[in-house]
Amino acid sequence: MFKQKTTDSISSNSEEQQKIKISLDQNIKYINETLGNSDDLVSRIISVGQENRMEIGIFYIEGLVDTQHINDFILDPLMVRLENIDQQNDLPTVIQKSIVSVAKVQDAHHLDTALSSLFSGQVIILFDGFTKGFTVGLSGGKSRNVTEPSQESVIRGPKEGFTETIRTNTALIRRKINSPNLWVESMNIGTVTETKISLMYINGIVNKKVLKEVKTRLDKIEIDGILESNYIEELIQDKTFSPFPTINNTERPDVVSASLLEGRVAILVDGTPFVLVVPSLFIEFFHAAEDHYQRWDFSTFIRTLRIMSFFITLLAPSLFIAITTFHQEMIPTPLLISLAAQREGVPFPAFIEALMMEITFEILREGGIRMPKSVGQSISIVGTLVIGTAAVEAGFISAAMVIVVSITAIASFTIPAYNMSISIRMIRFIFMGLAASFGLFGITIAFIGLILHLCSLRSFGVPYMSPFGPFNVQDQKDSLFRFPLWGFKTRPRLISQQNRKRMESRYPKPPFDK
Incomplete structure (x- = not known):
């Protein structure tokens, strides 16, 4: 179905496409008019043969092809080896099979199809007196080299990342x-x-x-x-x-x-x-690339920290608001006295405090991302410290609220997936509003609604919360914890339903263990 759509679409439109004309001048005129006489279109007309010299047109987009390869594999062979040619009856076939020394060469019978390949870095070759030509794959030009990923850096593991090609x-x-x-x-x-x-x-x-x-x-x-x-x-x-x-x-x-x-x-x-x-799946957004490049006990410990950070990011501000507003009896007496002393003179309720600090930190975070890299991180850190200290000294915010918001912000950075981190940061404001309205009861209702929503999601037919819902014992080996590699005997059941076996039950013991 996937490949067939492209083939069918080309064949169905073949009658409507502009066919290659027998006159090279008409083809050149059509190409120039279609591209609006674009400056980056390079056209080179050469003549070959002894008596009946025939013109050959070469077209490409500057910057999308390797010009040195055009000189070496197209222009030089055509101008040297065809200088003394007499046979011109099937010249395109002769050139395609014997002259152009490039691997990717395809026939072209329609100008529209040829122009589509032109924009993907190919070269069009047309002949005066023939209603067919061919395209040559010489894509090149400037592109970014393979470098280390900027968003998913690892301590141990491969340092190469994808490019734009x-x-x-x-x-x-x-x-x-x-x-x-x-x-x-x-x-x-x-x-x-x-x-x-x-x-x-x-x-x-x-x-x-x-x-x-x-x-x-x-x-x-x-x-x-x-x-x-x-x-x-x-x-x-x-x-x-x-x-x-x-x-x-x-x-x-x-x-x-x-x-x-x-x-x-x-x-x-x-x-x-x-x-x-x-x-x-949901749990996979908390897995980092290097989880399988470290020992299983190290990876399990780090994953546990990430799950804890998820709950801190989601619940810490709302729990602080709910307890200090509705459930003061849950706070130890010395801590309650300390919090009351800090809040003395603060004109805003806990919810407004948390809301102002959270929005301020999100603004600083976004500003640090958009600023130049040389100053962005420094401005984020300094701005947070200055604003937090000034707000406490001015009596707008309590010191305890600054600590809670700071811990929440730091915990959000431990989530490897940026899109999941943003989702949790957004939902955090809903939890804060319900905590300010109904206390722990509101947090409980919000958490139940969150679980129900997550369980209702699917990713291309696979339950989003698997292997927890539905629960699968075998797939727990790489979910909250990371089992040793010898425990990865099968692939995830709901992901791969054929050829699920990955390895034997256990590697044989080495000689020194006998």
């Missing part, structure tokens, strides 16, 4: 999975941009139902342009109005490779270093 990204994944079963399917989405989208999955491991659903949703997209993978994410996600992400994104090839080995599908979009992975 889709074929570089697929190559990075193939370097890690050297298997012929790693399949790639591509299509173009966007009536104007015609952005290339590629699906990567491991045949024999992938969940076929998930793969079919991904293809179906992509086929239904009708939009003028795709500029980043978030366009695809919003258009194919299960729940539109849920704050929780049901599609994971990453800029690390090792994370995508690990997901493919579990039976997931990767969606790569040309022009962005962020790759989408489906299906994605």
